[in-house]
Amino acid sequence: MKIALVFIIVLLVILPALAFTVRGDGVTLKSRIQMFLSFSLSLMQFFLSLLTIFLACSSLSHEVREKFIHLIAVKPIPRWQFLTGKWLGIMVLDAALLVGCGGMIYGFARYLKTLPPVNELDAYGVEQEVFTARAGVKLKPPEAEIAAGVEAAIRQLQQEGRLPVNPDPELEQRTREENRRRLQTEYLTVPPAGGVRVYYFRDLLVNRESDQVLYIRYRGAPGQVPQDEIWHTQWLVGDPELRTRVVLLEQKDPAGRYSTVMVPAACVSEDGTLRVAIRNLDGYAALAFTGDEGGMELLYQLGGFGWNFVRALALTYCRLVFLAALGLLMSSFLSFPVACMASLLVFFIGIASGFLTEAIENTAPLGESPALGPLNLTLRMLATGIRWVVPNLSACDPVPAIVDGRAVGLIWLGNTVVQLVVPAFVLGVLASVIFTKRELAQVIV
Amino acid sequence: MSRAWTDEQRTAHSGALKVSKQQAPPVVQTVGLTKIFRDFWYRPRVKAVDNLDLEIRPGEVFGLLGPNGSGKSTTIKILLGLLYPTRGRVAVFGRAPTDVAIKDRIGYLPEESYLYRFLDARETLDYYGRLFQLPRPDRRRRVEELLRMVGLEREARRRVGEYSKGMARRIGLAQALINDPDLLILDEPTTGLDPIGTAQIKELIVELNRRHGKTVLLSSHLLADVEDVCTRICILYGGRQQALGNTKELLSRRELTQITAEKLEPATIERIRSVIAESENKRVLSVSAPSDRLEAFFIRIVREAEQRRQTTSGAAGGGGLPGFLGARAGEGGDVIESLVSAARSAATPAPEAAPSGAPAPQPERAVIEQLVSRPESAEPSSAVADRRETPTAPTPPPPADPSVIEALLAKPPDEDKG
Numbered sequence A: 001m002k003i004a005l006v007f008i009i010v011l012l013v014i015l016p017a018l019a020f021t022v023r024g025d026g027v028t029l030k031s032r033i034q035m036f037l038s039f040s041l042s043l044m045q046f047f048l049s050l051l052t053i054f055l056a057c058s059s060l061s062h063e064v065r066e067k068f069i070h071l072i073a074v075k076p077i078p079r080w081q082f083l084t085g086k087w088l089g090i091m092v093l094d095a096a097l098l099v100g101c102g103g104m105i106y107g108f109a110r111y112l113k114t115l116p117p118v119n120e121l122d123a124y125g126v127e128q129e130v131f132t133a134r135a136g137v138k139l140k141p142p143e144a145e146i147a148a149g150v151e152a153a154i155r156q157l158q159q160e161g162r163l164p165v166n167p168d169p170e171l172e173q174r175t176r177e178e179n180r181r182r183l184q185t186e187y188l189t190v191p192p193a194g195g196v197r198v199y200y201f202r203d204l205l206v207n208r209e210s211d212q213v214l215y216i217r218y219r220g221a222p223g224q225v226p227q228d229e230i231w232h233t234q235w236l237v238g239d240p241e242l243r244t245r246v247v248l249l250e251q252k253d254p255a256g257r258y259s260t261v262m263v264p265a266a267c268v269s270e271d272g273t274l275r276v277a278i279r280n281l282d283g284y285a286a287l288a289f290t291g292d293e294g295g296m297e298l299l300y301q302l303g304g305f306g307w308n309f310v311r312a313l314a315l316t317y318c319r320l321v322f323l324a325a326l327g328l329l330m331s332s333f334l335s336f337p338v339a340c341m342a343s344l345l346v347f348f349i350g351i352a353s354g355f356l357t358e359a360i361e362n363t364a365p366l367g368e369s370p371a372l373g374p375l376n377l378t379l380r381m382l383a384t385g386i387r388w389v390v391p392n393l394s395a396c397d398p399v400p401a402i403v404d405g406r407a408v409g410l411i412w413l414g415n416t417v418v419q420l421v422v423p424a425f426v427l428g429v430l431a432s433v434i435f436t437k438r439e440l441a442q443v444i445v
Numbered sequence B: 001m002s003r004a005w006t007d008e009q010r011t012a013h014s015g016a017l018k019v020s021k022q023q024a025p026p027v028v029q030t031v032g033l034t035k036i037f038r039d040f041w042y043r044p045r046v047k048a049v050d051n052l053d054l055e056i057r058p059g060e061v062f063g064l065l066g067p068n069g070s071g072k073s074t075t076i077k078i079l080l081g082l083l084y085p086t087r088g089r090v091a092v093f094g095r096a097p098t099d100v101a102i103k104d105r106i107g108y109l110p111e112e113s114y115l116y117r118f119l120d121a122r123e124t125l126d127y128y129g130r131l132f133q134l135p136r137p138d139r140r141r142r143v144e145e146l147l148r149m150v151g152l153e154r155e156a157r158r159r160v161g162e163y164s165k166g167m168a169r170r171i172g173l174a175q176a177l178i179n180d181p182d183l184l185i186l187d188e189p190t191t192g193l194d195p196i197g198t199a200q201i202k203e204l205i206v207e208l209n210r211r212h213g214k215t216v217l218l219s220s221h222l223l224a225d226v227e228d229v230c231t232r233i234c235i236l237y238g239g240r241q242q243a244l245g246n247t248k249e250l251l252s253r254r255e256l257t258q259i260t261a262e263k264l265e266p267a268t269i270e271r272i273r274s275v276i277a278e279s280e281n282k283r284v285l286s287v288s289a290p291s292d293r294l295e296a297f298f299i300r301i302v303r304e305a306e307q308r309r310q311t312t313s314g315a316a317g318g319g320g321l322p323g324f325l326g327a328r329a330g331e332g333g334d335v336i337e338s339l340v341s342a343a344r345s346a347a348t349p350a351p352e353a354a355p356s357g358a359p360a361p362q363p364e365r366a367v368i369e370q371l372v373s374r375p376e377s378a379e380p381s382s383a384v385a386d387r388r389e390t391p392t393a394p395t396p397p398p399p400a401d402p403s404v405i406e407a408l409l410a411k412p413p414d415e416d417k418g
Helices: A002-023 A029-065 A079-113 A122-129 A143-159 A169-187 A305-331 A338-352 A351-362 A370-389 A398-403 A410-437 B007-018 B071-079 B121-131 B136-149 B165-178 B195-212 B223-229 B247-251 B266-280 B294-308 B323-347 B367-375 B375-385 B402-409 B413-417
Strands: A133-138 A196-201 A215-219 A228-237 A248-256 A260-263 A275-280 A295-303 B028-038 B044-056 B061-065 B087-092 B106-109 B183-187 B215-220 B232-237 B240-244
Touching: A002 A029, A002 A079, A029 A338, A029 A398, A079 A305, A079 B044, A122 A215, A143 A169, A228 A410, A248 A260, A305 A398, A305 A410, A305 B136, A338 A351, A351 A370, B044 B071, B044 B232, B044 B240, B061 B071, B061 B195, B071 B087, B071 B183, B071 B215, B121 B136, B121 B165, B121 B215, B121 B323, B136 B165, B136 B323, B165 B183, B165 B195, B183 B195, B195 B215, B195 B223, B195 B232, B215 B223, B215 B402, B223 B247, B232 B247, B240 B247, B266 B367, B266 B413, B323 B413
Parallel strands: B061 B215, B061 B232, B106 B183, B183 B215
Antiparallel strands: A133 A295, A196 A275, A215 A260, A215 A295, A228 A248, A228 A275, B028 B044, B028 B087, B232 B240
């Protein structure tokens, strides 16, 4: 319990301190609130995760090490019930801490909102981009069109004799992949010197009769940048053919930063599609919405900040449910330090799961470097195995969504329950079986 | 899920227990029990228990004796399901030790205090009572009675972590009794206890066994503890059974005869020596005046201090058995009580009962003559007089030559006056 007290005290000291010390970009209130939410929620999530692991590992292994379990195991209590009790105890404490710390963060965020904004745009940003719950739709290349394009390219290459009619499968696969990437990049790139590209955001749940505002958030990839580092673009949002409202905008946005275009909900067609045509006015640089640092996304409001915050806490709680079961499983057969290390390893792999997935995808395909073949194969198999066993905890991290005022949807919550709570149950059953089979008074000589 | 017993169940159980005690299956049975401890690489290193065959019958106090590391605690932990046998079979109440259903009937006092240090005595007992799912009022009553029994009523609000070893041991014993168990397993029960605590525990074991028919398995390397209370013992060494049998049979030395008399003059002793030498051509090995045991002296001193109400932050003297422990004894309790009181009065030695300076009682010549002339008739008297004796296994009286004792009893008239 001393560990728990230390964690609680640290959180109680740091969270209020953050509220008064974080400055954001030093100018806008919006960035200050966003930075506070980001730091405080991340810190709370990290501390509670560590606390859960420590508590789960220590509570059981402490009972075994100090032999308190000798008096429990001889009582008419099945060992699985004892483990369940341990797990429930940790979960109750976690729930209390989550509600306490979450409430504190929510309260401080509300307090920060009452501070004077820099200007109207800042006030608008705080209200519409932070204290809200917006759905986000990312711009994605149309798969069907891309696939058709790839087939056409293959046929053309074969007609031109640059690719055999019956190429070996590896060559054909590589050619297809190259053309797919090329076409995707082309689709997401607006050519320079007045080049136009039209994009569609589909299946939007927007009430087009309302006065709702849609946000198109974008940033050009850093490959090509205008000489003056300002993107000059024209935007035509809406579909004249479908008689939606049409908005024409001229933008001058600094390169390398996210910019936002705001359009009314009336621009969306009846079937929930938003048409966006972009003209690149720069004479030389192509504006590409590709890669990690580029891209375009449409955001629109779905609900309020309060319930969104509650759902975010629920998402965090799912993570704690999993970690508590993991710690109990590890300590059902390992001593405290070993169980702790093993649980922390799984935790950090889970956090880095996104990076791991990317790393696997970016490793050289088999056969490209024969010298590294066996090593490559082993690492790939290991990484793939770990990815299958360890759930992706980064995919269940609600902090970026809360900071950007994005909705933590029920589907996301449901997926998290499937990804974390169901495995936690499996871990619990496994821990019960191991603990029941274990000799509690075992002596290793 | 197990539940606390209802009164009807208890009565039915205790009744059945008494009727079928002789025919009842053993409470504990091990056949070829072997336990080997292994090292990290799973290589066998220590054979803690080796091919042990044990049978503990209902209603007996069974002692496991042996030096440190002889396998006593390992055997107990196997019986409790805390360790699993490497080979052999184990049954407790006819079931595997890991069976949760039998745990309701077992009370266990481990060799050390494994109690939560942050709980006080009352919370500790309440906690263990909850594990047996005892109803709240019942639990509270039992907790208070047990606290009184172990003499910690006044210290019940102190954390167990602040207790001395002996006090923690007392609470450990109380938790072992919270469920009114049929089988009480005590691992080194008197370790760390003061002489009063030791005497109380021994008294308690005898009471539980005699009055309530509890089966007790006692492990100790303190031989006096075992000798005082156990009906049968098993001596272990190196994990193997070295001796097994009735305590008195095992301890009796048939090659010697002991006679206890009131204080004799040196001349009389010489005459006795000569009688023995003439009649049997044997020697008197030692003649000495027995001294009071330090244990008895110590207990008397502390009892006197308690009567003066001298304050202490330690354990008090403690009370009698809690009422709930008798719940399973059922309707035969009166009969058992009368037998116990008869046994007590018969077992009290006459010289200790008589105050110094009071007229010495007449030698029980008739009784001794009867014993000498008809050795086979000694059985009922012996069974009542010796609390260690079991009705199922009466011990034959030690062999003695009647003529020698008759000669000793034919004392000169002047000595009767002294």
